[in-house]
Amino acid sequence: MSDLKDLSATVEDLRSKKYKELPSDLVNAILAIEAEALDSLKAARQIERVIDKWLSEKEAK
Amino acid sequence: MSEDRKTIGLTKRTRGILDKIVEKDRFKLGSDVAKFALAVAVNAGIKPGDVDGAETVWSTTIIEPELRETVRVLFPDAEMPYRAIESLINAGLEIVGKHMEERGDLVLTELMPTRPAPAK
Amino acid sequence: MLRLVQLRLQNFGPYKGDQVIDFPHDDGVTIVYGENMRGKTSLLNAIRYALFGKLLGRGSNLIPLHQTGNWEAAADGRFGFKVILAFEHDGHQYELTRICAPRPGVSKPESDADYAEEALLRKDKNVLGPGERDDELARIMPEQVSRFFLFDGELLQQYEELLRNESEMGQQIAQAIERILGIPILTNARRDLRELHKAAQKQESKAAQKDLQTRELGNHLADLTEQRAHQEKELARLEAAVAQAREKKAALEGAMRKSERLGALLSERDRLAKENGELDEKIAAKRDRLKEVLANSWHGMLSAKLNEHRRAVATKTQELEARAKDATIAATLLDQKTVALKERVCPVCRQDVSSEAGAALVAEVGAPNAADQAILDQDELLELRKEMAILAGLDPRDDTDLIRELIVTMEDAVVERATKLDRIAEIEDQIKGVDQSTFYAQKSEYEALIRDITILEGGIKPQRQKGLEIDESIAEIEKRLRKVGGVEMEKERQRSDLYGKLHSLFSDAVAEYRERLRKRVEADATSLFVKLTSEPDYKGLAINESYGLSIMHKDGHEIPLRSAGAEHVVALSLMGALQKNAPLRGPIIMDSPLQRLDDTHTRNVVKALPHMAQQVALLVYESELKPQFARELLLGKLRAEYHMIRRSARHTEIEKGIGSAA
Numbered sequence: 001m002s003d004l005k006d007l008s009a010t011v012e013d014l015r016s017k018k019y020k021e022l023p024s025d026l027v028n029a030i031l032a033i034e035a036e037a038l039d040s041l042k043a044a045r046q047i048e049r050v051i052d053k054w055l056s057e058k059e060a061k
Numbered sequence: 062m063s064e065d066r067k068t069i070g071l072t073k074r075t076r077g078i079l080d081k082i083v084e085k086d087r088f089k090l091g092s093d094v095a096k097f098a099l100a101v102a103v104n105a106g107i108k109p110g111d112v113d114g115a116e117t118v119w120s121t122t123i124i125e126p127e128l129r130e131t132v133r134v135l136f137p138d139a140e141m142p143y144r145a146i147e148s149l150i151n152a153g154l155e156i157v158g159k160h161m162e163e164r165g166d167l168v169l170t171e172l173m174p175t176r177p178a179p180a181k
Numbered sequence: 182m183l184r185l186v187q188l189r190l191q192n193f194g195p196y197k198g199d200q201v202i203d204f205p206h207d208d209g210v211t212i213v214y215g216e217n218m219r220g221k222t223s224l225l226n227a228i229r230y231a232l233f234g235k236l237l238g239r240g241s242n243l244i245p246l247h248q249t250g251n252w253e254a255a256a257d258g259r260f261g262f263k264v265i266l267a268f269e270h271d272g273h274q275y276e277l278t279r280i281c282a283p284r285p286g287v288s289k290p291e292s293d294a295d296y297a298e299e300a301l302l303r304k305d306k307n308v309l310g311p312g313e314r315d316d317e318l319a320r321i322m323p324e325q326v327s328r329f330f331l332f333d334g335e336l337l338q339q340y341e342e343l344l345r346n347e348s349e350m351g352q353q354i355a356q357a358i359e360r361i362l363g364i365p366i367l368t369n370a371r372r373d374l375r376e377l378h379k380a381a382q383k384q385e386s387k388a389a390q391k392d393l394q395t396r397e398l399g400n401h402l403a404d405l406t407e408q409r410a411h412q413e414k415e416l417a418r419l420e421a422a423v424a425q426a427r428e429k430k431a432a433l434e435g436a437m438r439k440s441e442r443l444g445a446l447l448s449e450r451d452r453l454a455k456e457n458g459e460l461d462e463k464i465a466a467k468r469d470r471l472k473e474v475l476a477n478s479w480h481g482m483l484s485a486k487l488n489e490h491r492r493a494v495a496t497k498t499q500e501l502e503a504r505a506k507d508a509t510i511a512a513t514l515l516d517q518k519t520v521a522l523k524e525r526v527c528p529v530c531r532q533d534v535s536s537e538a539g540a541a542l543v544a545e546v547g548a549p550n551a552a553d554q555a556i557l558d559q560d561e562l563l564e565l566r567k568e569m570a571i572l573a574g575l576d577p578r579d580d581t582d583l584i585r586e587l588i589v590t591m592e593d594a595v596v597e598r599a600t601k602l603d604r605i606a607e608i609e610d611q612i613k614g615v616d617q618s619t620f621y622a623q624k625s626e627y628e629a630l631i632r633d634i635t636i637l638e639g640g641i642k643p644q645r646q647k648g649l650e651i652d653e654s655i656a657e658i659e660k661r662l663r664k665v666g667g668v669e670m671e672k673e674r675q676r677s678d679l680y681g682k683l684h685s686l687f688s689d690a691v692a693e694y695r696e697r698l699r700k701r702v703e704a705d706a707t708s709l710f711v712k713l714t715s716e717p718d719y720k721g722l723a724i725n726e727s728y729g730l731s732i733m734h735k736d737g738h739e740i741p742l743r744s745a746g747a748e749h750v751v752a753l754s755l756m757g758a759l760q761k762n763a764p765l766r767g768p769i770i771m772d773s774p775l776q777r778l779d780d781t782h783t784r785n786v787v788k789a790l791p792h793m794a795q796q797v798a799l800l801v802y803e804s805e806l807k808p809q810f811a812r813e814l815l816l817g818k819l820r821a822e823y824h825m826i827r828r829s830a831r832h833t834e835i836e837k838g839i840g841s842a843a
Contacts, residue, residue, distance in 0.1 A: 007366060010694045019686045027686065034370045044373040055676060089472040097475065100482035130571055131483060135490055170588055173581055174485055
């Protein structure tokens with residue numbers, strides 16, 4: 001969503017300054033989920049799935 | 062010489078006037094009204110005379126000695142002070158009655174003598 | 182960006198049959214001219230109905246469905262109404278139809294219960310099912326956002342609440358504004374990540390408990406997470422209670438503002454009644470005093486006469502005393518004359534008395550003289566002296582001045598009392614039928630709410646502190662687990678750690694973004710305000726954290742509150758700025774925004790309209806904005822004009838152009 005550009009920019013800015021260890025694609029995925037979500041339960045579940053996937057991928061490496 | 066009166070009476074008319082005044086609740090007692098009326102009559106230049114058809118309302122004890130002496134002093138020709146007082150009271154009430162009729166109300170300050178301007 | 186394409190009304194209010202407004206595709210302004218009786222308000226209601234699906238009139242009063250359908254159509258047997266809004270968003274074409282029709286089987290509806298409402302949403306020619314429909318609308322046109330598209334008197338009032346910085350309503354609006362600015366995306370992320378983090382920490386404690394080496398730490402961790410759960414529950418309870426109290430407070434403030442006038446009148450009335458009570462006492466006291474003094478009024482009333490008498494007696498006494506003196510002299514002379522007669526020699530000059538002199542002397546001696554008078558006088562003098570004594574004994578008291586003063590004071594008090602009674606009667610008349618007990622109840626409820634909020638907030642601080650402490654302890658344990666734990670535990674720990682960091686990131690992002698946005702909204706609002714205001718000394722607008730607004734004078738200080746017109750302009754500036762910065766952009770529809778503005782501001786606002794949103798629709802009275810004037814100001818940006826035509830009392834049509842209003 002083009003409207004998210006500003007939001008993402010702010011978050012990315014912070015991430016790169018204070019939270020370098022966090023991957024930016026993960027952060028963007030969370031933003032996208034929240035932007036689309038209407039139901040907080042759904043959002044939380046989706047975020048969980050994304051994180052689990054990322055963690056297992058990391059482990060595999 | 063007959064004796065002076067022992068009671069003070071009012072005519073039917075002046076009795077009516079007195080009742081009207083009392084109703085206004087400006088005076089504590091009816092006798093206070095009577096004395097006020099007396100003063101009004103004296104200031105109006107009324108001389109004591111006779112009262113016809115007066116029915117007793119008060120005993121003469123309502124008149125304090127000082128007032129009696131004052132009347133005596135002001136009207137030395139009146140041989141019977143209480144009779145004089147009775148006539149002055151009735152005359153005074155007539156004056157006040159007329160005033161109430163004309164004015165539509167009891168305006169005490171108009172019945173009292175006007176103050177001369179204070180000397181500088 | 183949401184863009185209106187067409188609004189179609191069917192038998193809505195005075196709009197009989199099909200009435201259409203086509204919104205131009207190009208950016209710019211559409212103006213609809215109309216008079217109130219012809220249906221300007223109804224048009225607004227139709228738009229509200231289209232956007233929110235609710236038929237709410239001014240002040241959130243429900244309008245009965247049964248009365249909304251066109252009456253002439255109803256007379257012809259056609260009941261109900263329809264509103265169709267066609268719009269585009271994100272490359273898709275939508276058509277939202279809201280219908281209100283008699284229930285099946287009802288041929289002649291008589292009340293709202295006889296109607297059923299329905300909403301249909303078509304997306305690119307596909308009709309969406311009810312679930313999808315609701316989701317879609319909530320996504321692209323949530324009410325919290327779309328209410329800001331519609332700039333009517335009600336919204337203006339809400340913006341004006343923001344200008345009253347302390348008001349509860351203002352804070353609620355501030356929250357609403359944050360919502361349209363997209364902050365919820367971040368705050369939701371923050372909230373979700375926190376929940377996920379806590380769940381991960383629980384998992385972590387379970388894993389730690391399984392392992393003998395880490396069991397103790399695991400138990401401790403489990404314990405702490407449970408403590409935290411309790412603390413958070415308690416905190417949530419307190420915060421919910423505060424939120425509820427604040428909502429009540431906001432509602433009360435609104436209601437109380439309405440009854441402010443009533444409050445002022447009641448206070449005045451109560452004060453006057455009290456004063457009259459005091460006057461009554463004063464009058465009664467004076468009355469009694471007067472009676473006392475009147476009992477002896479004759480003293481003073483006769484004092485003049487007595488003084489006169491006293492003077493007369495004094496004069497007569499003097500006269501008599503003078504005569505007595507003369508009498509004494511006369512008696513002496515008589516003696517001398519008598520001796521002279523007898524001895525025929527004058528005792529004074531010792532000369533002989535001649536025969537003529539002697540004859541004269543005889544006559545004189547025989548005549549009545551002052552001495553005889555003197556005897557009579559003596560009696561009178563005695564009487565007079567007695568009278569003087571009596572007069573001296575009389576009390577010279579004269580209370581006539583006091584009587585006069587008492588009477589005057591009493592009369593003044595009576596007049597004052599009557600005046601106050603009149604005013605009380607006037608007030609009673611004004612507040613007739615108004616519920617006074619409600620007002621007093623509101624007041625005490627408000628005060629109770631403030632107390633409650635203070636207490637609750639007092640409890641919240643320590644709870645938060647407790648939460649932070651628990652978090653710290655948990656972090657400590659996790660640190661130690663990292664050193665000691667096995668592989669399984671490590672996985673959980675890593676997950677928990679990740680969540681923790683993500684939560685921190687988004688937490689910081691909320692504050693950061695909020696601040697950025699606020700600054701940006703402030704800048705945009707300022708640039709718009711400067712275009713709209715007629716006052717060259719105004720430098721711009723300042724917006725604080727709760728979206729409270731103040732005007733900044735060029736010399737640096739804030740301008741305190743101002744005219745309705747200026748508030749209007751400030752609200753418009755904020756609205757334009759919000760529109761620019763909201764992630765969800767849409768049209769602005771304004772209902773008579775120019776009424777309270779003078780010519781200069783009107784000109785400025787109309788010229789600025791194209792800058793406030795890409796699509797602007799204006800519903801105005803012809804007296805509010807002359808069509809020719811609007812054309813001059815907007816030039817090419819004026820894309821369409823419509824006007825309302827009254828066919829009959831219950832039949833209005835919308836036509837393109839400005840009709841007879843030239």
